[in-house]
Amino acid sequence: MMRLHNLRPRPGARHRVKRLGCGESSGHGKTSGKGHKGQKARSGGSLRLGFEGGQMPLIRRLPKRGFNNAAFHRVYAVVNLSDLNDFKAGTVVNEQLLRESKLVRGDFVGIKILGDGELKHALEIEADKVSESAKAKIEKAGGTITMRDRDAEKPVDAESVEQTAKAEEGKLKKKSSSTSKAKKKTSRK
Numbered sequence: 001m002m003r004l005h006n007l008r009p010r011p012g013a014r015h016r017v018k019r020l021g022c023g024e025s026s027g028h029g030k031t032s033g034k035g036h037k038g039q040k041a042r043s044g045g046s047l048r049l050g051f052e053g054g055q056m057p058l059i060r061r062l063p064k065r066g067f068n069n070a071a072f073h074r075v076y077a078v079v080n081l082s083d084l085n086d087f088k089a090g091t092v093v094n095e096q097l098l099r100e101s102k103l104v105r106g107d108f109v110g111i112k113i114l115g116d117g118e119l120k121h122a123l124e125i126e127a128d129k130v131s132e133s134a135k136a137k138i139e140k141a142g143g144t145i146t147m148r149d150r151d152a153e154k155p156v157d158a159e160s161v162e163q164t165a166k167a168e169e170g171k172l173k174k175k176s177s178s179t180s181k182a183k184k185k186t187s188r189k
Contacts, residue, residue: 077104079127081134082117089121110148119143 020032034041050057083103087093095111098104104111110128115137122142130138130145138145 074109075107076110076112076129077106077108078112078114079103080114080116081119081137084113084123084125085117085120087123090124092124092126094126113138113145 018028019026020028022028022032024030026032031041039045039047050059052058077098079098084093086101087097091097095104098111112129112131113125113127113134114131115133115135119137119141122144123138124144124146125138126146126148128148130147135145
């Protein structure tokens with residue numbers, strides 16, 4: 001009968017410990033499998049992955065091709081409904097409040113509310129994205145959701161608007177003058 005006290009590992013599952021640095025009688029020779037001298041034979045002497053002794057590494061010798069979409073990946077800070085129960089009823093929950101309460105941190109494009117947990121009281125939530133389950137639970141608790149408009153938050157300078165308008169006018173004038181010159185040349189011939 002099998003009991004806890006007579007459990008044994010399967011034969012071959014456990015190996016003898018490789019004893020290093022114990023001389024020639026250890027079964028691993030006098031150098032313990034490290035060869036003769038050199039950087040890799042020293043204690044603490046190790047080379048980083050891909051290092052080729054100063055030669056141009058393979059990863060830098062090969063041509064780079066293709067496209068990676070990771071540079072354009074949009075990262076959203078995720079907040080669950082269970083995390084929002086710490087706020088008092090009627091509180092306006094926005095990015096600034098979430099950062100102050102340490103629920104979100106770092107760089108991100110926007111805030112997404114997910115429906116994990118239950119919302120116990122009504123809150124006014126400002127977010128960029130809201131899952132369907134979270135939306136239903138917020139409305140059930142009597143709260144409201146306001147979707148943020150990222151374009152409206154960016155400050156627009158009056159000077160930059162004027163400069164773009166002037167640049168467009170200059171382009172239009174150049175086009176009209178070039179078309180009139182072309183007409184004159186054809187009439188002379």
